[in-house]
Structures are given as structure tokens and as C-alpha cells.
Amino acid sequence: MARRLTLFILLAMLVGILTGFVLNQTVSDPAHLATITTGFSILTDIFLRLIKMIIAPLIFGTLVAGIAHMGDSSALGRIGARSVGWFVLASLVSLSLGLVFVNLFHPGVGLGLPLPPVNEASGIAKPEFSLHDFFVHLVPTSIIDAMAKNDVLPIVIFSVFFGIAITAVGDKAKPIVQGLESLVHVMLQVTDYVMKAAPIAVFAAVANAVAHQGIAILVTYGWFMGGFFLALLVLWSFFYAVSYALIGRQTHVLIRYVREPFMIAFSTASSEAAFPRLLEALDKFGVPKRIASFVLPLGYSFNLDGSMMYCSFATMFIAQAYGIHISFPQQIIMMLLLMVTSKGIASVPRASLVVIASTLAFFDIPEAGLLLILAVDHFLDMGRTATNVLGNAVATVLVTKWEGAFETIESDEMEPLPTPAHTMHGGKAGLDLDPNR
Numbered sequence: 001m002a003r004r005l006t007l008f009i010l011l012a013m014l015v016g017i018l019t020g021f022v023l024n025q026t027v028s029d030p031a032h033l034a035t036i037t038t039g040f041s042i043l044t045d046i047f048l049r050l051i052k053m054i055i056a057p058l059i060f061g062t063l064v065a066g067i068a069h070m071g072d073s074s075a076l077g078r079i080g081a082r083s084v085g086w087f088v089l090a091s092l093v094s095l096s097l098g099l100v101f102v103n104l105f106h107p108g109v110g111l112g113l114p115l116p117p118v119n120e121a122s123g124i125a126k127p128e129f130s131l132h133d134f135f136v137h138l139v140p141t142s143i144i145d146a147m148a149k150n151d152v153l154p155i156v157i158f159s160v161f162f163g164i165a166i167t168a169v170g171d172k173a174k175p176i177v178q179g180l181e182s183l184v185h186v187m188l189q190v191t192d193y194v195m196k197a198a199p200i201a202v203f204a205a206v207a208n209a210v211a212h213q214g215i216a217i218l219v220t221y222g223w224f225m226g227g228f229f230l231a232l233l234v235l236w237s238f239f240y241a242v243s244y245a246l247i248g249r250q251t252h253v254l255i256r257y258v259r260e261p262f263m264i265a266f267s268t269a270s271s272e273a274a275f276p277r278l279l280e281a282l283d284k285f286g287v288p289k290r291i292a293s294f295v296l297p298l299g300y301s302f303n304l305d306g307s308m309m310y311c312s313f314a315t316m317f318i319a320q321a322y323g324i325h326i327s328f329p330q331q332i333i334m335m336l337l338l339m340v341t342s343k344g345i346a347s348v349p350r351a352s353l354v355v356i357a358s359t360l361a362f363f364d365i366p367e368a369g370l371l372l373i374l375a376v377d378h379f380l381d382m383g384r385t386a387t388n389v390l391g392n393a394v395a396t397v398l399v400t401k402w403e404g405a406f407e408t409i410e411s412d413e414m415e416p417l418p419t420p421a422h423t424m425h426g427g428k429a430g431l432d433l434d435p436n437r
Helices: 002-026 030-070 073-105 131-138 143-148 152-195 198-213 216-220 222-247 250-268 271-285 289-302 305-321 328-344 351-362 367-374 377-403
Strands: none
Touching: 002 030, 002 198, 002 250, 030 073, 030 143, 030 152, 030 198, 030 250, 030 271, 030 289, 073 152, 073 222, 073 289, 073 305, 073 328, 073 377, 131 152, 143 152, 152 271, 152 289, 198 250, 198 377, 222 250, 222 305, 222 377, 250 271, 250 377, 271 289, 271 377, 289 377, 305 328, 305 351, 305 367, 305 377, 328 351, 351 367, 351 377, 367 377
């Protein structure tokens, strides 16, 4: 089933490109083209809204049930520390690769396009980063409000408190945990229904983008886009190398399982669209739900590897286009600044552009430079979003390996990873509803 869906998504992308190209070449009136493509945007938006309605209950249910099965708070703290440690390392690698490749290719030099006036507004809001607002935002005033907005970080914080409290209460909370586990199963079944529409949404999204921007825009920005996707390829190779060093040939099985959520993220440019399928893929790979349900939501807020690379790459691209020299020490400061600011607005729509806008102002680079990348931002968003999904999959697998908690992999191609007996029961007594989870 997974292979068929991946194939249908690929076919939908190709048909979408062809349809968009035909519309771009045959419909010359922008207003008429907008009218035709309105149907495409409706299909895409409906699909993304269907996915978003799943995210909050799925994160809450899996995270709380996972914490309850850990059995003790020390395991939660250990997994959290290992996750954040890897997130920081992966973020540094991502940002560094973005700077290395943009300095190597200089895509902004000799761009051959008229530069927007330096005083022209980009239309992208650039809220100043506030340490106070960031930490206050972590704690929800209402979990209902946080779920209504699909605000992942506050949902995670509430879920952690709720899960720890369930562990402290003990047997009295078993009905709640059983109910949440049933909720997760129901939401995954809803996901199966929704994903049947994925190829249609992919076709609509790609056709809409190509119809408005055309294939020619890819040629004009070819050096910029090529350099960025090459940097992404190197980052993917880094993930592969780290994974192979720790779990060996099982990395090939991981790639096979993650292929579908990767393609969904790439074709829809939405990490949320891939979340339910990624959770299922990691479960099949042998990652216990108690770990995946904690690390994945955390990674969706703190481990945006593709987006972070894009921020450093695009900021330097704009500086190069305007002939502004950014020294090596300034680039180091830029990297550290992006490390911090990108965490504060992870849930903001088009977050990468917002982060870039804030960074441009810090280094006195014209904000109007954002207009240079808006034309191809959707295509680049496809790559960075898929990278975010891949990075979070690898992060979850690495944490599971360090915990020695792998379960039997559902594969006839590889030998299952060994699972130490002492890790299967989550330490000391918790809610022993399912010791393998």
C-alpha cells in the first residue's frame, strides 16, 4: 500500500507539472489564470486542513501515553537531553553547510535580475525575537487554544505535565491511558482515510505553482536553486552516514519506510502532512511509541534542519545580490543568531521567510531582497520541508539506539536490531499496560 501511494504521488507530481506548464503557456491573462487555478488551491488547502485537524489530538495522545509507559521521570529527562543535544549538533551542521555552499557558489553574484529598491517592503512581517516572549509562549494559557492553533510547543509542554502526573497517580489513571491509546488508533485510521487524497492534493499544489511561476523561473534561478539542493544532498548524506555508523545496514530499511512521508512532505511542502505517516513508519521500523511520540513533536519545533540551512543560504544570497560583504566573524554571529531566532517562531506560517527578514535587518541588508526569492520559495520549500522530515526521522532513530530500545523491525530484508531486556519495560514501575511500548 505504501509503495502504491508513493508511486501515485510521483505520478501526480509529473501530471501536475505538465498541467501547470500547459496552463502557463496557453493562458496569458493573469486574472483568468487565477480563476482557473482557484480550484487547485481549494483542493490543496482542504487536504492540508484535513491533516492539521489530526495533528493536535495525535501529538497529545501519543506523547501522554508514551510518557506514561516510560515509568519514571529519569527516562523522560534522559531522552529529552539526548534529543536536544542532537538537535543542537544537527542545527549547527545545517547552518554551516548553508554558509559553506553559498560562499562556494556565490549564487547572488551576477544574478542578472533587476534588484528591488532597498526601501521597498517585502510584505513579510519581521517580529523581533524576544527571549521573554519565547519562554512565556512555551506555557499555554489554555490547552484548547493551543490545540485549536496547532501550536506544537505548548501542546508538548502540557502533554509532558499531563503524562508525568498520570505516572504519579498510577493505576487510577489506567482508564485515561487506555482511552488515549484508543484515540491514537482512531486518529491513525483517520489518517489512512485522509492520505487516500494525497495524490490529488499533490497534483493540485504542483500544478498551481507551475501555472503561476512557469518552468522558466527555475532556469533563471538555476544556480541559486542548484546550490541549495546540492547543499541539501550533502546534508542528507550526513544523516545517512551518522545513521549507518550507529545502526549499519538497517539504515536502508529506514530509508524505505521513511520514503512515503518524505515524498508527502516534498510534494506538499508541509511537514504536518507527513507527521502521521512518519509516526507509523518509525513504529514499523522498531522505534517504541514512547520514544517516537516524545522526540518527533519536539523535533518539529526544534529540529528544522532544512529550514535552518535555507535561512543561512538565502540570507547570504541576498547580501551577495546587493554587493554587501559579510565577513567570516559576522557569518559566525549570523549562524548563532539563526540558531536562536529559528526556535522562537517554528509554528509561524512561512517561518523561514520570517526568520530571514529578521536576520536581514540585523545585518543592515535590504529587506526588499526577500522579493528576489519569493518567486521560487515554494520550490525551495519543498526541499527544505522534506529535509526537516528526514532529519527528525534520523533524530528519533538515533535517540532510540542510544536508549538501546529498538523493538523487532517489521522487515524480511534485515536482521532485527537487538533489544536489551532492561530497556523494554521503561525502568521502574509505571503503567504496565503494554511493556513493549
